[in-house]
Ligand SMILES: Nc1ncnc2c1ncn2[C@@H]1O[C@H](COP(=O)(O)OP(=O)(O)OP(=O)(O)O)[C@@H](O)[C@H]1O
């Protein structure tokens with residue numbers, strides 16, 4: 001199963017390259033309507049590629065086959081990398097991104113790449129459920145000397161109490177929300193976050209009040 005999913009990446013990459021070619025090189029021969037169609041195909045292809053990567057990551061995490069690379073990580077740099085990745089998306093939705101480091105600790109030991117992806121997933125969720133013009137913040141603090149705590153906070157619609165645990169399950173999405181782009185996605189992002197944080201010996205949970213926004217928080221051991 002994993003091999004098949006993995007090998008799906010190739011044909012999708014080919015389709016993506018051909019669509020790019022069509023838009024860049026041959027677009028003069030296309031009508032506006034055809035260009036729109038090609039763009040829609042491109043977006044769908046990108047979505048498919050993301051989905052395949054998420055499925056692969058989840059399967060690796062579930063089978064404990066994801067190799068972690070634990071190194072000393074700079075807190076500021078980690079936040080910057082994650083915020084950088086979502087900045088275009090945030091701008092397109094006029095969301096202000098805020099970063100607050102409320103700890104003296106400059107570094108801790110973890111897997112940098114995995115942590116960036118966890119934060120990017122949480123920030124993307126926060127951005128997509130937020131109304132245009134609102135704010136999304138990421139805060140780092142330390143309650144104890146041995147752990148680091150991250151919170152990604154939005155002013156979006158919130159998550160009902162009875163869903164704050166379930167929402168981490170595979171493919172679970174909240175329905176009937178007329179909130180811009182919130183309907184997109186596959187319901188795998190939070191599952192990845194939970195498996196990744198737990199693989200790094202941390203804990204992840206949600207503090208939310210319906211109508212008042214959501215804080216997704218996780219703690220990780222500071223290590224060494
Ligand atoms: N900050 C949030 N506020 C309100 N609802 C949220 C928030 N984060 C996630 N959700 C809800 O939880 C669902 C699951 O989130 P998850 O990240 O797992 O999947 P997704 O964002 O729908 O798709 P994917 O991350 O795979 O692209 C979302 O569809 C959304 O309904």
Ligand SMILES: [Mg+2]
Pocket residue numbers: 121124125185188189190
């Ligand atoms: Mg998501």
